[in-house]
Amino acid sequence: MRSSPECIPCSVKQAIRTARIAGLDESLQIEVARMAMAALTDLDHDLPPAVLATKAIRSSEPILRGIDPFARIRWETTVEALAMYEHIRPKVERDL
Numbered sequence: 001m002r003s004s005p006e007c008i009p010c011s012v013k014q015a016i017r018t019a020r021i022a023g024l025d026e027s028l029q030i031e032v033a034r035m036a037m038a039a040l041t042d043l044d045h046d047l048p049p050a051v052l053a054t055k056a057i058r059s060s061e062p063i064l065r066g067i068d069p070f071a072r073i074r075w076e077t078t079v080e081a082l083a084m085y086e087h088i089r090p091k092v093e094r095d096l
Contacts, residue, residue: 001048002045002046002048003045003047007045007049007053008040011036011040011057012037014057018032018057018060019060019063019064019069022067022069023067024063024064028063031063032059035059036057036060040056
């Protein structure tokens with residue numbers, strides 16, 4: 001799948017959203033947006049949109065300095081999934 005022009009601002013928006021989730025202040029979010037735009041400047045837009053978004057988000061790694069913005073969200077959803085699994089476990093085991 002080839003990226004369309006609309007994928008460019010969407011990828012930058014995803015980088016900003018990631019910065020916001022990481023708790024970065026507004027000035028750092030703006031810097032993340034600048035870095036994302038720079039990262040996409042010379043990228044081959046024949047690539048899939050996911051590649052553009054990944055490049056945009058990863059461009060902010062120097063600002064994040066090892067912070068995993070999604071760690072808390074992954075933990076929360078894992079806890080939810082495990083709680084749900086306890087309710088459906090008998091059916092899953094029965095269907096195996």
